[in-house]
Amino acid sequence: MVPYFETLRVKTAGLSNLRDSKPQATPSKIQNMKTILTLLITIVTALGLDTARADDKPSTSGVPASYPLKKCVVSDEELGGEMGKPIKVIHDGVDVYLCCKSCVKDFNKAPAKFVAKVKAAQTKK
Numbered sequence: 001m002v003p004y005f006e007t008l009r010v011k012t013a014g015l016s017n018l019r020d021s022k023p024q025a026t027p028s029k030i031q032n033m034k035t036i037l038t039l040l041i042t043i044v045t046a047l048g049l050d051t052a053r054a055d056d057k058p059s060t061s062g063v064p065a066s067y068p069l070k071k072c073v074v075s076d077e078e079l080g081g082e083m084g085k086p087i088k089v090i091h092d093g094v095d096v097y098l099c100c101k102s103c104v105k106d107f108n109k110a111p112a113k114f115v116a117k118v119k120a121a122q123t124k125k
């Protein structure tokens with residue numbers, strides 16, 4: 001039978017062996033790891049930003065920040081207000097945001113007139 005202190009010594013020896021057998025990371029290895037991590041973070045961040053840009057992130061009103069008007073060109077209603085999510089229509093290559101479906105009908109009656117309002121607002125900006 002092994003005396004108690006003997007067992008203790010074996011245990012301690014085992015622990016120190018474990019510690020010694022751990023692969024020692026050399027400073028250059030750590031440096032490489034850091035470089036790779038930094039690169040990964042940079043790539044992830046860049047991708048995230050690209051996605052946000054591609055989506056043309058809508059503001060709280062549901063209209064992109066690049067859109068020059070805060071109101072519906074047909075009814076003069078606040079976009080994204082009580083009428084809900086604005087409706088996007090494209091005429092002559094110009095994005096126009098309208099506050100509701102009935103405005104889309106009115107817009108289609110004289111689209112050039114309403115697009116002119118958007119264009120005027122864009123040049124003012």
Ligand SMILES: [Zn+2]
Pocket residue numbers: 072074075077083098099100101102103
């Ligand atoms: Zn409307």
